[in-house]
Amino acid sequence: DSGVTQTPKHLITATGQRVTLRCSPRSGDLSVYWYQQSLDQGLQFLIHYYNGEERAKGNILERFSAQQFPDLHSELNLSSLELGDSALYFCASSVAGSFSGNTIYFGEGSWLTVV
């Protein structure tokens, strides 16, 4: 158990809908990262928040947005869903905002299926 909690674990929704994925980082961690993993694809970096502020963006679609709240939990909002958005979405957390020896721990992911 990494200490990173993601909900829901599984979600099935229809095209055009909007969903929210939630992540609670490890206790004491200020950074939250979101990754997307499509079937048989690698992990794609989406976005990084540190202490409530956006730090880095990857290939995140405009239909997707994220935020980190004062209690440090984060939400990834996916809207106007398409079949191609079906994927595993991982959240990860770390204490600091850099990768200089900073260990990042991943949650178990949220399976999103768009039908």
Next chain:
Amino acid sequence: DAKTTQPPSMDCAEGRAANLPCNHSTISGNEYVYWYRQIHSQGPQYIIHGLKNNETNEMASLIITEDRKSSTLILPHATLRDTAVYYCIVRVVIQGAQKLVFGQGTRLTINP
């Protein structure tokens, strides 16, 4: 985006040492090398990281060459549960922002 190169797949016999190579020839002097593994769609699991010295923990050893352009992850006594995709990762800086970018990794199969 990934700055590392790994073989796509490897096999190893159960009980033997598994040695997974990684090339990171463009690594900068202050960049760490990280290793993660992913077992069948579970969350990536942290294994180890290092800067220039060799590192060892309860899971594995990391050997980094003196010029830091390559490294090897060693699982000393591989078990069937070590079958997974192993990722070697170096920090990527794009437009001033740091990112941990995963490549395709090495699919390690431990055979009985």
